[in-house]
Amino acid sequence: MKFFRGLKRIPRVLCQRDFFLLPQPVGEIRGLKRLGSPYGGWVCQTAELRSESVAYSFGVGTDISFDLELVALTGCTLHAFDPTPDSASWIRQQGLPANLHFHGFGLADRDGELIFRRPDIPGYFSPSAAFGYPGAGERFPVHRLATIMKKLGHSSIDLLKMDIEGSEYAVIENMCAEAIFPRQLLVEFHHRMAGIGIGKTKASLNQLRQAGYWLASVSPRGEEFTFVRPESG
Numbered sequence: 001m002k003f004f005r006g007l008k009r010i011p012r013v014l015c016q017r018d019f020f021l022l023p024q025p026v027g028e029i030r031g032l033k034r035l036g037s038p039y040g041g042w043v044c045q046t047a048e049l050r051s052e053s054v055a056y057s058f059g060v061g062t063d064i065s066f067d068l069e070l071v072a073l074t075g076c077t078l079h080a081f082d083p084t085p086d087s088a089s090w091i092r093q094q095g096l097p098a099n100l101h102f103h104g105f106g107l108a109d110r111d112g113e114l115i116f117r118r119p120d121i122p123g124y125f126s127p128s129a130a131f132g133y134p135g136a137g138e139r140f141p142v143h144r145l146a147t148i149m150k151k152l153g154h155s156s157i158d159l160l161k162m163d164i165e166g167s168e169y170a171v172i173e174n175m176c177a178e179a180i181f182p183r184q185l186l187v188e189f190h191h192r193m194a195g196i197g198i199g200k201t202k203a204s205l206n207q208l209r210q211a212g213y214w215l216a217s218v219s220p221r222g223e224e225f226t227f228v229r230p231e232s233g
Helices: 002-014 065-074 085-092 145-152 168-177 198-210
Strands: 032-035 042-045 054-058 077-081 100-103 112-116 138-143 159-162 184-188 214-218 224-228
Touching (some): 032 065, 042 159, 042 184, 145 168
Parallel strands (some): 054 077, 077 100
Antiparallel strands (some): 032 042, 112 138
């Protein structure tokens, strides 16, 4: 299976949109568990989260399987975010537990509004402020991580997940510049998209390494990454 995945990657590697060899986790990090659906699942250290822990989940779209399983398993308080009306409308139809809260704005490296454009792909729901999709787009509200933490009254974050369609690179740079370091960081990188490229992901990985993060897990696709930051980090 790994061999065939490697073959699939070769054209993207030649176009500078994928890894030739996937980055390897740093040693053995205990307590890792994958939660959520095949589409919306993530790997995290569940044993490090408790009822007093705070988790942020950005870009939930219409799949909160990870979020629901995380709060059920750990009892933590989770704040879910998505700036799109489609997501907000879908969320309103779900029965959310008391410790899962939804907010109708997104994460960026600035406060204000960004233009989000939708992909012209049937059945694909992921508006982006970073990709060059055609069309006029719509303006949706976004905030910096520091602003969001201040709004919600949090001085630290135990787990932060972001699937924000290409905006992760600027957010990571802003997060490091403002010295905001969640204990666990779950990121989907979008180096395969036109106009992004593997160089941006490699630069972000280096930034996070310098900030004291250890790579804990990489999905077989090479897009979903889990990082942990030890106390001494």
